[in-house]
Amino acid sequence: MKGQVFFLDSACFTLPITEQYHSHIPVAILIDTVYAVSIMRIYTDVISGDEMLSDAFPIKVVDDAVYEVDCKFIEISQGHDVDISSDPSAEEVDDNVAKVNNVVHAFNLIPAAFDKKSYRAHLSGYIYRIKSHLQATDPARVEAFERNASQYATKILNNISSFEFYTGASINNDGMVALLNYREDGITPFFTFWMDGLREVYA
Numbered sequence: 001m002k003g004q005v006f007f008l009d010s011a012c013f014t015l016p017i018t019e020q021y022h023s024h025i026p027v028a029i030l031i032d033t034v035y036a037v038s039i040m041r042i043y044t045d046v047i048s049g050d051e052m053l054s055d056a057f058p059i060k061v062v063d064d065a066v067y068e069v070d071c072k073f074i075e076i077s078q079g080h081d082v083d084i085s086s087d088p089s090a091e092e093v094d095d096n097v098a099k100v101n102n103v104v105h106a107f108n109l110i111p112a113a114f115d116k117k118s119y120r121a122h123l124s125g126y127i128y129r130i131k132s133h134l135q136a137t138d139p140a141r142v143e144a145f146e147r148n149a150s151q152y153a154t155k156i157l158n159n160i161s162s163f164e165f166y167t168g169a170s171i172n173n174d175g176m177v178a179l180l181n182y183r184e185d186g187i188t189p190f191f192t193f194w195m196d197g198l199r200e201v202y203a
Contacts, residue, residue, distance in 0.1 A: 001044060043067075043198040046133050048175030050168025051107050054203075055192055061195065065148035070183075071103040088137045101180070103191055111168040112177060116160045123153055129174060130197050145196045156192075166191075 044054040053069060055058070060068045078096040103109065114122065125148050134142045156163065156179065164180040179192040 013180065017033075033099050040203045041194070043203050044201055044202050045168050045172070045175045046197055046199045047129060047166050048172035050172070050175060051169050052168055052178060052198060053103070053107065053191075054107070055105075057103060063148055063152055064144060064150040065195060067193045067195050067198070069103060069193065071101055071189050071191055073099050073189070074102045074105065076101055076105065078120065083172060101189060107177070108169040109178060110169065110171050112165040112167050112171075114160075114165050114177070116157060119165070119177075120157060123156075124175075126176070126194075126197070127172070130194065134196060143198065149194070149196070 001052065030153045041055040042051055043055075044051050052177075053067070057069045058078055062068050076099075131142060131146060132151070162181050166178045166180060168175055176194055176197045179190065180189060182189055
């Protein structure tokens with residue numbers, strides 16, 4: 001069988017090409033197929049540039065203001081990641097194993113400490129910075145962002161004790177603070193990210 005090699009974004013792919021393939025399927029379609037299976041969306045903080053999220057995780061838009069992302073705990077042992085979300089032995093203690101949130105682990109998110117007063121102050125400045133960013137990049141979005149962000153901020157502040165806080169890896173004080181909470185079952189963790197504070201890039 002013949003094959004044709006494509007080099008895309010530093011990755012090498014070999015596609016088997018029969019005479020039928022070669023005569024009926026344009027190379028452009030083959031390349032599009034490679035991209036379709038190899039490209040991932042990475043969401044970076046528009047202020048800090050930190051990678052915060054990717055579409056490898058389930059993402060849901062809520063109130064046209066935030067992304068909610070269900071996550072889970074994994075065990076890290078000698079460089080291996082193990083899903084323990086449904087493992088009945090997960091409570092067994094092993095001094096050589098660390099239990100971590102998979103989103104935190106994947107993007108090196110850093111825990112941060114806020115009370116209601118300090119988070120309100122951070123959020124006020126953050127919303128202003130994102131508004132300024134939108135005025136420069138997407139003016140038509142500004143009005144909806146201000147309205148939706150204000151309404152969602154009220155929900156957060158009314159339940160501030162339920163959240164854990166995380167910054168990106170650079171710990172940029174002006175950047176996004178992601179919020180970790182738990183679903184109604186009290187077991188399933190999920191992150192909240194400000195939708196307009198993220199930029200999609202491709203990896």
